[in-house]
Amino acid sequence: MITKEISSTKKDSRLKPKFVKEQQWSGYKNPPWFKKDKKKVTVLFNFVERCKSFFLQAFFHRHGYLYRDLGDHVSEDVRWGKEYGNRMECNPMYFTSGCILKNLFKIEKETGLSKEEISKRYIFLGGGGQCGPCRYGMYPQEYLKVLNDAGFKDFRILIFSSDIVQDPMPKRSAFSFNVIFKINILLAAILADFIHVAECALRPYAKDKEQVMRVLSEAEEILLEAFKSRIYLLKLPGALKRVSKMFASVPRADLQLPKIYVTGEFFANLAHNEGNYNLRRFIMDEGCEVYPGLFTQRILYDNWRRACEARRGIKYASSRKERRFHRSSLRKQNVSTTIVTWFYRSYVKALNPSAFGGKFDVLDLDHLAELGRPHYHPEIFGGEGNLEVAEAIYYADTVDGFISSKPFGCMPSSGVSDGVQTRILSLYPQLNFLSIETSGDNEVSILSRVSMLLFKAKQKVKRDG
Ligand code: SF4
Structure with a gap:
């Protein structure tokens, strides 16, 4: 009997894998951050694109946090994400997890601190909560996985709309996703949307493009200054009126340019940086007007x-x-x-985008749901859900080009951009449609395909007079 037991134990241990990453299955630790350590810890943060985190710094400034804005995503982030991340993720996952990692290694180099010290002295705050059946809901665990695998053991993250943090957070927490923070992040997103609206309105028509960029960065500083004030709710409308006059004073050429609409998965559509090859800027510099991608619409x-x-x-x-x-x-x-x-309507009123040709409308989501319903059920969530299909129908007769941008490895977008849109095109053949896949590399070939769409759009405008 004893012999039998020993031999079966031996057999079991032979069957056991030599290397088991327990936490990858059971979840990583995300230790709390308490008030007593508030001044010892620096908050690292960014969110999809530079302008949002630029404005969000006002919140950290007002509330006495040590903070560091990680800024825009760049192609290099994907390499870091792929090196430490799980296989076959979508590229926004690699972009975002890689960005945190790249910056932690940078901090290690700059400060000479050990990885253990960095885990104690820094914390990351960003997005990536549960948003349906796609990988978006897996972001927090993936962040922890790459950080732990890269040696930053027990590094802490604060991710909004996620179950990785307690809701409500414990009373002794140094940070809480409370109403004040939620209003601040909303305002940061709205202000970033406004700067983007102004860029889309001015850049393609401006006589001097460098002047546009100067005015935009001056406007950012004015808005940030107002947002940093303790009475920001009162100061922001005045600051918006001021920047509106600056935008309206930029000389514009009287041109008739093709109108291009861009849609697609949240990150591929709204990262106005290398995350989507700076797609809207490319379109504008190629002599077309592009509709702004509004984050408020996504909220x-x-x-x-x-x-x-x-x-x-x-x-x-x-x-x-x-x-x-x-x-x-x-x-x-x-x-x-x-x-x-x-907030959006009141601040739009203060900005008065019509004064400088800004497109600011957010679409009626119930109406879009009904437009798209026969082709894509509005309650199939994940990625952009029904929006992309509905927007194609909505804009079929009014735009000269329509681009659907999907990230490499994106589950929901593959079904929509490559599948359902084929049907929409057969029903609306007038739509000058292009589906592209963003991967963080391959920029030249993707943008050359975009060029072809823009060429067709220009021909269309010439033809239609
Ligand atoms: S929608 Fe696509 S790209 Fe976005 S998180 Fe989900 S799987 Fe990734």
Whole structure:
């Protein structure tokens, strides 16, 4: 009997893999950050593109945090992400996780601190919560995986709309995703949208492009100064009126340029940097006008999606408790949508984008859902959901070119850009459509395909007079 037991144990240990990464399966540690350590820790942050984190620094400044803005994503981030990340991820995952890692190695070099010290003295704050069936919901664990694998053991991250942090956070936490922070990140996104709206309106028509860039960066500083003030809610409208006059004074040539609409997965569409080959800037510099990619629209879509989920939850709830939970979630989404819409509309009023030709409209999501419904069910979430299909129909007769941008390895976008859009094109053959795949490299071949679409758009404008 004893002999039998020993031999079976031997056999089991032979079967056991030699190297098991327990935490990769059971989850990594994300230790809390307490108030007593507030001044010992620097918050590293960025979010999709430079301008948003540029404005978000106002919050950290006002609330006495040590902070460091990680800025824009660059192609090099993908290499870092791929080196330490899991195989076959989508490229926004590599861009974002690689960016944190690249910066931590930079800090290690600059400061001479050990990896252990860096894990204690720095913390990362960013996006990447649960957004449906795609990999977006896996971002927090992937961040922790790459950081731990690269030697930054127990590095801490604060990710909004994610279950990686407690909600509400413990009272002794040095940071909380409270209402004040949520309003600040919303305002940072709206201000960044406005700078982007101005760039899209001015750059393709400006007589002096360098002047546009100078005016934009001057405007950023004016808005940041107002946002850093303790009475920012009162100061921002005045600052917006001031920058509006600056934008309106930029001399513009009287040209009739093709209008191009860009859509696609959130990161590929809204990273106005190497994350999408600076796509909108390329289009503008090639002599076309491009519709701005508004982050506010994406925030409203996320609320709209959660509200749909809550309504479905109420309908199919199996208990009163479950129904109460979904009702409360629906109320939260409605309140959030009202707040977002109120701030956006009031600040648009102060900016008056029509004075400089800015396109600022956010689309009606219920209307888009109905437009796209026959081809893509609006309650299939993940990526941009039904938006891309609905937008193609919405703009079919009004734009000269329509680009769908999807990240390499993106699950939801593959079904939409490569699949459903084929049907939309057969129904709306007038749409000058191009689907591109962003991967962080291969820029020349992707942009040459975009050039072909722009050429066709220019021909169309000439033809139609
Ligand atoms: S929508 Fe696509 S690219 Fe975006 S997180 Fe999901 S899988 Fe990745």
